[in-house]
Amino acid sequence: MWFRQDLRTRDHAALNAAAASGEVICLYILDDETPGQWRWGGASRWWLHRSLRSLSKNLKLVLRRGRADTVMADLIQETGAGAVYFTRDYAPWCQGLERRVKDVCESAGAACHRFGGHLLREPESIRNGSGEPYKVFTPFSRACFAAGEPRLPAAAAKPVMWQGKVSSENLLDWNLLPKHPDWSKGFEKEWQPGEEGARTRLSSFIESGLAHYAEGRDRPDQPLTSRLSPHLHWGEISPTQCWAAVRGAMAKAQGKLDVASEKYLKEILWREFSYHILHHWPALPEAPFREEFSAFPWRNDADALEKWQQGVTGYPIVDAGMRELWATGIMHNRVRMISASFLTKDLLVSWTEGAQWFWDTLLDADIASNSASWQWVAGCGADAAPYFRIFNPVLQGEKFDPDGAYVRKWVPELSDLPSNLIHRPWEARDFQSNYPAPMVDHGFARNRALAALKQIKTSSA
């Protein structure tokens, strides 16, 4: 059983099939070679360490490093394994990798079994009326709802471990945890990586968050979203389990949770849509979905990028988000949109720079959701927000963090400001603070962004 982004024992088709076939060797491969520039970033590595430690409490894990197909060939030879089981991965580099693993199995005389499970449905199974993949979310989500309820989650697998001799590397030797400096201290108190942590998070969301989700999901100052994204990314819980839990809560609440639940299920479908797009347009992490954006005049401005990364842009809501990200490995969705809009529109720095920073710093860094969401905000993605809709960071802050509690938490130098000035500190008279002035005037930046858009429109006309 080759574990990948499916670090759980419940609702696990591949593990169940492996367990049913005989004794099992549970393998995890740290492959930094195949993904190239998209090998796991720093925050992901922290999570992976913790998640593998958690999984190894339930299963005896064999850990190996190297190119996954080579490691697999060696292990089959060492152990005489008769079959390989794994869950499909949709990252562009995995298509070739999974083919090579199949070849390795064939030449070693082992069977190769690939399963779904990371998504509710396989990306090929949802097509529009002309048999094409969807490019727009709303009809995609309608088609998903119309396709009927996803299957019910499967029970926990209880594999019998192979008793033969097989060597494993030591997790600590993989150096997945940061050392000097250790920037992960804030992660510990926020997160419990692993299947148990995921299940606890889901239950507490169903009990206390779901009812307020429809009106609360856009409020970064309130903890009303599920915060399941890293658990879903690592497959510690499946989307099928989340779907079934929400449906169960809906049934019990007899109509009271319908609106909130539909909203939540739609967010799960945004995740599916991101994978659908990635699967059908595998260049998504690097190239704009809308080709005319290849000619967009992005600015190469290392200084501006660094100010954004460090959360010293002078716009409180942007800076609060970037600092939350650095401290906790996560950023609220609304603030991700505002800060991504600020980078790509106010600073005209390419979405690829932002996506790479998120890749390194987010605990839920996910090649499908990250690439699709960055392109969505930048205006060059599938069903993207139109480019001319440019977030005003002051108005967004005032709308979604009306009392400034989120900004006060992450930008303490502003905590003494009254709510009516906290999102526009430059208007506060006699306010002494080392908080920077806005690095760019939003009105000016907006016009500059619209002019840049006009340029590509004219050149592609």
Ligand SMILES: Cc1cc2nc3c(=O)[nH]c(=O)nc-3n(C[C@H](O)[C@H](O)[C@H](O)COP(=O)(O)OP(=O)(O)OC[C@H]3O[C@@H](n4cnc5c(N)ncnc54)[C@H](O)[C@@H]3O)c2cc1C
């Ligand atoms: C610029 C940008 C980058 C992003 N990068 C990532 C990323 O790398 N990984 C990631 O998982 N999400 C990403 N998102 C989407 C979204 O911000 C997170 O999924 C969400 O904030 C996770 O918080 P939650 O679990 O509390 O979400 P909830 O609101 O509780 O939603 C439930 C689940 O639905 C899924 N989901 C929700 N919104 C989206 C969305 N817009 N797109 C795709 N799936 C969604 C997530 O799996 C989430 O856990 C990004 C969004 C933006 C704007």
